[in-house]
Amino acid sequence: MGKTDISIWYFNGLLLTAYGLMIGGYGIYELVRGQTAPVVLAHLHAPVWWGGGMLILGLFYCIRFAPGKRKPQPAHQGE
Amino acid sequence: MRIAPHGNALAALLLIPAQHQRMAHLAPLDFAVIAVYFAMVIFIGFYLKQRNDTSEEFFLAGREMTAWIAGLSFISANMGSLELMGWAAASYQYGILAAHAYWIGAIPAMLFLGLVMMPFYYVSRTHSVPGYLKLRFGESSRLLAAISFAVMTVLMSGINMYAMALVMKVVLGWNINFSIWVSSVTVASYVALGGLRSAIFNEVLQFVLIWAGALLIPILGLIETHGWTGMRARIAQNFPGQDFTHLWHGLGTFNNPMGVHWTGIVFGMGLVISFGYWTTDFLVIQRVLSAKNLRAAQMAPVIGAAFKMLVPVIVILPGMIALALLPHLLPESVAAQTPGAYSYNEVLPLMLVRYCGPGLLGLGITALIAGFMSGMAGNVSAFSAVWTYDIYQAQINKRAADHHYVVVGRWSTILGVLASIGAAYLVMQFASIMDYAQALFSFFIAPLFGTVILGMLWKRATSAGGFWGLLSGTLTSVGLYLWVHFNPAALAHVAFSVHAKMMAENFYRALWAWSVCILVTVVVSLGTTPKTDAELNGLVYGATVLPRQEAVPLYKNHWFWAAVVMILFLMVNVVFW
Numbered sequence: 175m176g177k178t179d180i181s182i183w184y185f186n187g188l189l190l191t192a193y194g195l196m197i198g199g200y201g202i203y204e205l206v207r208g209q210t211a212p213v214v215l216a217h218l219h220a221p222v223w224w225g226g227g228m229l230i231l232g233l234f235y236c237i238r239f240a241p242g243k244r245k246p247q248p249a250h251q252g253e
Numbered sequence: 254m255r256i257a258p259h260g261n262a263l264a265a266l267l268l269i270p271a272q273h274q275r276m277a278h279l280a281p282l283d284f285a286v287i288a289v290y291f292a293m294v295i296f297i298g299f300y301l302k303q304r305n306d307t308s309e310e311f312f313l314a315g316r317e318m319t320a321w322i323a324g325l326s327f328i329s330a331n332m333g334s335l336e337l338m339g340w341a342a343a344s345y346q347y348g349i350l351a352a353h354a355y356w357i358g359a360i361p362a363m364l365f366l367g368l369v370m371m372p373f374y375y376v377s378r379t380h381s382v383p384g385y386l387k388l389r390f391g392e393s394s395r396l397l398a399a400i401s402f403a404v405m406t407v408l409m410s411g412i413n414m415y416a417m418a419l420v421m422k423v424v425l426g427w428n429i430n431f432s433i434w435v436s437s438v439t440v441a442s443y444v445a446l447g448g449l450r451s452a453i454f455n456e457v458l459q460f461v462l463i464w465a466g467a468l469l470i471p472i473l474g475l476i477e478t479h480g481w482t483g484m485r486a487r488i489a490q491n492f493p494g495q496d497f498t499h500l501w502h503g504l505g506t507f508n509n510p511m512g513v514h515w516t517g518i519v520f521g522m523g524l525v526i527s528f529g530y531w532t533t534d535f536l537v538i539q540r541v542l543s544a545k546n547l548r549a550a551q552m553a554p555v556i557g558a559a560f561k562m563l564v565p566v567i568v569i570l571p572g573m574i575a576l577a578l579l580p581h582l583l584p585e586s587v588a589a590q591t592p593g594a595y596s597y598n599e600v601l602p603l604m605l606v607r608y609c610g611p612g613l614l615g616l617g618i619t620a621l622i623a624g625f626m627s628g629m630a631g632n633v634s635a636f637s638a639v640w641t642y643d644i645y646q647a648q649i650n651k652r653a654a655d656h657h658y659v660v661v662g663r664w665s666t667i668l669g670v671l672a673s674i675g676a677a678y679l680v681m682q683f684a685s686i687m688d689y690a691q692a693l694f695s696f697f698i699a700p701l702f703g704t705v706i707l708g709m710l711w712k713r714a715t716s717a718g719g720f721w722g723l724l725s726g727t728l729t730s731v732g733l734y735l736w737v738h739f740n741p742a743a744l745a746h747v748a749f750s751v752h753a754k755m756m757a758e759n760f761y762r763a764l765w766a767w768s769v770c771i772l773v774t775v776v777v778s779l780g781t782t783p784k785t786d787a788e789l790n791g792l793v794y795g796a797t798v799l800p801r802q803e804a805v806p807l808y809k810n811h812w813f814w815a816a817v818v819m820i821l822f823l824m825v826n827v828v829f830w
Contacts, residue, residue: 180300182322182454182457182458185293185297185454185458186457186458186461188293189289189290189293189458189461189462190461190465192289193286193289193465193616196282196285196286196289196612197282197286197612197613197616200282200611200612201612204610210610211610211611212610213606213607213608213609213610214473214477214607214608215473215476215477215608216610218473218476220469220473220608220609220613221610221612221613224469224613225612228465
């Protein structure tokens with residue numbers, strides 16, 4: 175039907191990529207600066223690996239479900 | 254449970270920011286994370302605005318969603334404040350017993366919906382659950398169900414708003430009215446613009462976001478407590494003599510944190526409330542009705558059940574970790590009188606602040622906001638459909654053009670949000686948010702399940718039987734509630750024990766209401782004339798020829814996956830026995 179041109183999974187990818195960049199980037203900034211936020215278990219540098227994980231997952235969805243690169247089926251279905 | 258007069262509730266609400274010191278300050282990065290999310294959901298609403306020319310597209314997303322999208326939306330619509338704040342608070346009160354809501358209180362019912370009930374909802378081409386009752390039992394049953402659903406939906410949406418505002422107040426010190434209005438306007442915008450399709454798109458987005466924002470808490474929490482074993486040891490040390498870590502072991506008596514016997518869990522929660530909610534609440538059924546075909550509609554609840562089984566990781570586990578690490582949280586009423594103290598209703602944001610610095614804190618807050626907004630969007634989109642189809646079209650304007658109903662749907666979305674805002678101010682005085690929701694469920698959902706299940710499975714059920722069963726069940730529930738409210742000693746009769754706590758009382762009240770509904774429906778039906786098989790085609794088991802479905806490989810078969818989910822469900826119950 176082509177009623178929607180962008181897959182919901184692409185939107186997911188965009189959001190995760192943006193968050194991955196923002197949070198992962200901040201985590202790296204903390205590492206470089208050598209000073210972390212005053213939270214419990216700060217030495218584990220959660221922003222780095224959690225942000226990195228979101229970035230990888232987000233990029234996967236962005237590439238896999240990029241607009242115009244999808245199977246010829248109702249566009250929003252995203253399978 | 255006490256319902257405060259409206260004025261007192263409002264006054265209490267406005268006083269709260271002065272009583273609490275905020276937990277955290279957001280950094281610019283946190284604001285940026287939240288802003289990105291709001292920009293995305295509003296964009297989706299505008300993006301999908303042009304795709305809602307007909308009422309079928311606006312209210313049922315054109316019936317073209319895949320099983321995955323319908324399935325994730327199916328459980329995401331349910332992940333409002335009740336899931337995130339309410340059950341985290343409940344797990345702090347009741348320990349792992351709260352996980353029953355996700356396992357025996359959800360999984361069997363969701364599988365039953367997909368395998369047994371969905372064919373009738375889908376084949377009848379109904380637009381709503383009250384619409385099914387119209388086809389099966391007639392107009393009076395539909396009207397009763399539609400009005401009770403509309404009332405319940407608005408109240409539930411009010412709970413959502415209260416919980417969201419509570420989080421913003423506790424964590425950030427934000428003005429409670431600001432929080433309510435910003436989230437309400439956002440939800441009203443994207444649902445009124447894009448209809449159910451927009452709600453579903455956002456619910457899938459919110460589902461991913463909730464996991465991204467909330468999963469870090471149990472991971473870091475278990476690291477801090479040195480794993481599950483360490484957490485259990487700390488809980489035992491903090492609360493000697495109390496069992497917070499067994500699912501079934503302590504349910505042989507009422508002497509457990511929930512004050513409930515296993516019969517209340519199995520029959521009250523597991524049978525009546527769970528089946529009532531997951532198989533007749535239009536909020537969730539609407540998502541499955543949007544599926545592109547019957548197979549997708551049957552697979553969607555199975556997919557939803559698989560993910561539902563995992564939700565305790567981000568909801569129940571943080572509450573239990575808090576039992577190990579923060580053993581001094583208080584009931585809301587006590588905390589409000591104690592300077593510097595926090596209540597167990599705030600356990601999830603407390604854990605969030607404990608582990609999350611800039612960026613991650615914003616993500617966690619965004620996850621909570623997303624949860625609240627998905628729950629609110631679920632409520633208002635379902636309210637809009639029921640109001641438009643089952644009240645406005647059925648009772649007020651039967652012959653308008655299709656486009657007119659789309660316009661009514663958009664305006665009723667806004668009306669639903671405004672009514673929810675009013676309801677938000679009524680929920681302040683309750684000791685636990687979840688207990689209140691359970692009371693609502695038992696008022697309306699339990700008898701509705703009795704009516705729908707008899708309607709689908711018993712050809713002999715008549716229109717009069719359906720209506721009087723539904724009415725008597727609802728009145729029974731309200732009557733029992735008032736009885737205990739004015740005479741607490743009545744608890745010994747309603748819940749079989751004076752030691753039963755509020756949640757146990759709700760389970761047993763639901764069981765009573767459902768039983769009365771079934772009994773009255775059967776008795777009245779046997780005394781009245783049933784419809785013919787031809788009239789019941791597409792509506793009742795035994796009178797319906799279901800469409801033949803083409804053979805598919807095992808990995809696409811919903812019966813196979815339902816069996817897998819059922820086995821996993823049994824395993825978690827044994828492991829945490």
